[in-house]
Amino acid sequence: MSKAIFYHAGCPVCAQAEHGLLQALNASAGPIEVVHLVQEPSRLAEADAIGVKTVPALVLDGQVFHINFGASLDDLKHA
């Protein structure tokens, strides 16, 4: 893995959940770039070009993994 980018849109429950996923990624691969597309709308075109259709999404070496982790109401109750 030479490049990892994590795109998201700021959902706090999602961010918490995904923190676990990013922590589990191989540290030897170097830092994972985290892009908040609401705060950095200038990068929307880049994400679109890579093939990101929904967020959160993890891109590893150009391969997009869409993570379907919308916040359930149960999660919100305990956030």
Added chain:
Amino acid sequence: MSKAIFYHAGCPVCAQAEHGLLQALNASAGPIEVVHLVQEPSRLAEADAIGVKTVPALVLDGQVFHINFGASLDDLKHA
């Protein structure tokens, strides 16, 4: 991360894609168990109990990450 389980249903294109994700996971966390739910239907109840709603899904320490990586027709053309 003390336990990682990857549930899938055997889609070859998805398996190829997810291989990249599993490789990127921290090797120090120990082996990732891969469960093919079509071949091992006896584990469906377990996956259901953990909260797996769709496959492929990655479970890290009981936290479910649903990965929405259905095969696109483009992927199938190049598989």
